[in-house]
Amino acid sequence: MRYLRLLTSCAAASATLLSGAVFSQGTVDAYPSKPVMVIVPYATGGPVDREGRLYSAKLSKLMGQQFVVDSKPGAGTTIGTAYVARAKPDGYTLLVVAASFTTFPAVYKELPFDTMKDFAPVSLVSKRAIVLVAHPGFPAKTFPEYVAYAKANPGKINFGTSGAGGVSHLGGAWLHSATNTKVTFVHYKGTGALLPDLIAGRLDVTPAAFLVSLSMIKSGKLRVLALMNKERSDLLPGVPTIAEQGIPGYDYASWTGFIAPAATPAAIVNKLSEALAKVAKAPDVVAALEADGGMPVGSTPAQFRQFLVAETDRWRKVARDGGIKLEQ
Structure with missing residues (x-):
């Protein structure tokens, strides 16, 4: 090197x-x-x-x-x-x-x-824009519930990323460091298989491009827990950002x-x-x-x-x- x-x-x-x-x-x-x-x-x-x-x-x-x-x-x-x-x-x-x-x-x-x-x-x-999405069968339905579940079950959440050292990895690390929780990071090579594996139940949660996952959220194939960037979206007006829910300044896009x-x-x-x-x-x-x-x-x-x-x-x-x- x-x-x-x-x-x-x-x-x-x-x-x-x-x-x-x-x-x-x-x-x-x-x-x-x-x-x-x-x-x-x-x-x-x-x-x-x-x-x-x-x-x-x-x-x-x-x-x-x-x-x-x-x-x-x-x-x-x-x-x-x-x-x-x-x-x-x-x-x-x-x-x-x-x-x-x-x-x-x-x-x-x-x-x-x-x-x-x-x-x-x-x-x-x-x-x-990036959203934190979960498999529809995941126990948590909101971001506060997600944090509570992660605290009660350290290391048991399979958190998918598009690669070790990439922004989805560090964005997830920031989230869990700030909430004093631990998950198991599952690193993929790129984004192609992340959402299919999440829908299939091989993962629990992952960051995902907002509009790419929007139709899956609306159809019930995915559950949105929070917006990871700092602005709310008119397309999901009832979904707050992570920054609004206990991590001031959190902004991952x-x-x-x-x-x-x-x-x-x-x-x-x-x-x-x-x-x-x-x-x-x-x-x-x-x-x-x-x-x-x-x-x-x-x-x-x-x-x-x-x-x-x-x-x-x-x-x-x-x-x-x-x-x-x-x-x-």
Whole structure:
């Protein structure tokens, strides 16, 4: 791992030295002049992959060059992420990131990249509301009942997550640390099997994308215990947030963003950010995101960096308080 980290740092340093020569000759104005590779380090078909493809297709039309999605999942997203950290900082290799980009630095002692130093944030493009849902046969019907049941039955609740060290893991750890309860975390590789296994009774509870699970909640296949993000929803007006029910400040929502290798010229980063903001406002993009449980954002690079720093700091505290440390 240290060797990989050294390679990444050396590659980034070399790219920094070269970038000044490459981008002092007016090439920024012509950007993009060839296809752009968009690396998605998540499983094909999942929500991050779908959003990466949605935005890439719209960028292709808007900017006049193909933005080509290349899936590089594996090792909890670190393979694809390390690939982009080592890429030439010329704007022709981008990375689609999600919440694990800010949770992994909190739980892994070593990563083959530095999330704050090896990348240039481009834009936060979307957020997705999250609900805590249970199997309909689970004894608790509300969040306070859930906490009471967890206290009375330590370690007996099977709490599904989309992966060790990911945001659903740390979001769950935060919840149970704050309520002084213990559960058994069951880690999956991605979100695909979580809800089917919950419905089948192989799990008791799991965080789930709000709109993805809404029809199952309304049909009685799932029971909603609470909203995990800080805002209530008009679609479930009677369901309070966790923050309202004993954990002030609790706010767990999933999100998606675009970043580039460090030392990518600011003019290119800004050009991409402005293009992504335009894409986020397109009616068909808004409709597609809402149908998939998300909502468009579109931020500046500075706003996205501030967001990433705040999220990383928050999850570091959660991991520290919960004693969560993982090995790659």
